[in-house]
Amino acid sequence: MSERQTLTFLSRRLEQHGLQPKTKYGQNFLIDLNLLDMLHTTAKVNSNDVVLEIGTGMGSLSTRMAPHAGWVITVEIDSQLQQIAAEELREFSNVTMLQVDALKNKNTLQPSLIEEVRTQMAAIPNAKFKLVANLPYNVATPIISNLMQEVPLVDRMVVTIQKELAERIVAPPSTKDYSALTIWMQSQCECRIVRIMPPSVFWPRPKVDSAILEVIPRPALRDRIVDRDYFHEKVRALFFHRRKFLRSQLAVAMQDELTKPQVDEILAKLELEPNLRAEQLSVPQIIDMLEACRTAASSPK
Ligand code: SAH
Numbered sequence: 276m277s278e279r280q281t282l283t284f285l286s287r288r289l290e291q292h293g294l295q296p297k298t299k300y301g302q303n304f305l306i307d308l309n310l311l312d313m314l315h316t317t318a319k320v321n322s323n324d325v326v327l328e329i330g331t332g333m334g335s336l337s338t339r340m341a342p343h344a345g346w347v348i349t350v351e352i353d354s355q356l357q358q359i360a361a362e363e364l365r366e367f368s369n370v371t372m373l374q375v376d377a378l379k380n381k382n383t384l385q386p387s388l389i390e391e392v393r394t395q396m397a398a399i400p401n402a403k404f405k406l407v408a409n410l411p412y413n414v415a416t417p418i419i420s421n422l423m424q425e426v427p428l429v430d431r432m433v434v435t436i437q438k439e440l441a442e443r444i445v446a447p448p449s450t451k452d453y454s455a456l457t458i459w460m461q462s463q464c465e466c467r468i469v470r471i472m473p474p475s476v477f478w479p480r481p482k483v484d485s486a487i488l489e490v491i492p493r494p495a496l497r498d499r500i501v502d503r504d505y506f507h508e509k510v511r512a513l514f515f516h517r518r519k520f521l522r523s524q525l526a527v528a529m530q531d532e533l534t535k536p537q538v539d540e541i542l543a544k545l546e547l548e549p550n551l552r553a554e555q556l557s558v559p560q561i562i563d564m565l566e567a568c569r570t571a572a573s574s575p576k
Contacts, residue, residue: 281306281335282478288333288359296479300353301411303477304332305435310476310487311339317469317489318407318433320344325395327388327429329377329408329418334360336409341367345402346395350377350388352411371395378414384421396427403430410434412481419444419490420456423463424503432490433469441468441486453554455514459507461558462500465491499562502569509565513553521556522549525568532572541567 285304289295296302305311314336320326326344328337331351337360341347347370351357357374364370371391379385396402404427410418415436422429445466446452460466469487474480500506512528519527526538533541542549545564553561 281308285333285335285478292355292359294355294359297353301330301413302332302353302356303409303412303479303481305335305409305476306478307472307476310435310470310472311336313470313487314407314409314433314435315339315343317487318405318431320405320407323399323401324403324405324430325392325399327392327404327406327408329388329406329414330411331360331372332356332409334363336407337370338363338367340407341370344369345399346371348373348388348391348395350375350385352376378417378421381417382421384418384425389425389427392427404428405430406432406434408434410436412437412440415440416456420459423459423492424507428492429490430492433487434490435472435485435487437481438471438484438486441488444488444490448557449555455511458510458514458558458561460490462506462510462562463492463497463503465493499559499566501566505569506562506565509568510561513561513565517552517554519552520549521547521551521553524553525564529568529572533568537571538568541571 320340320343322345324344325346326340328347328349331337331349333356337347337349349370350373351360354374357372361372364372373387375385375387377385377388392404396404406422406429443452443454443456444460445468446457467489469489472485509528513524516524516527522542526535529538545567547564
């Protein structure tokens, strides 16, 4: 099937239902079949996998994955699109379709998603949980970052997102993209841009370039962070005032828990110059620094 046919197919399906792509839901359908394949193969979808797809659209990615996956859970906010997708997915007996907002709020995924993941994983020996999706761009950041707080933890994420967001996630220190999100993801995962994609691979064309991002959580990395909620909160506080020096960035982040002399003591002990900026520290340096703060704050005065 050529690109052209896919575009024709999708636009005809919408037309039959009297619909048009909805910008408010970030409806940009992937019309390049090679890239659809690339998502599927990069994720190494196999029969042990419970695959979560957020943004079913008209079902093209689910249809690609369902014959290979143990189970596919696909989530779509738009009931009209979900009806179209249901027709495409009818032939599969290993697909759950959920018509719901994937986010309960900015900081929480919709609990029914994870409940369904747990249910399906329980039925598959050695099940692995993967997120494979052409994500709706307006909710991509909270979906990716919140997923790192969930149990079960994803084994792998392979997602198309805005190129800008992908670059922020893989950014090295001392760049403008190096941010709280970078630290949150890189402190727990290997993150890699698989492919940059021009607007033309989607219909309708988005205004920006996109990227396929692969994220693989690594227990050895995650285990260095003793309290992940605490770490997440402090990393965000640390990067809130980007132009300040490390000493004040850390003092502000720790203001309710540590005195300035205690902050200075921690920086000295770790041989971190107070007039650096947080963005100049490597991920392991930030982990060590915040762990030292957490320990100091929780030890009896
Ligand atoms: N996977 C399909 C569609 C991608 S477009 C394809 O590649 O062709 C993104 C899809 O996410 C749209 O169908 C949109 O309606 C859906 N969507 C947008 N916001 C959502 C949300 N908060 N929860 C679930 N689905 C959402």
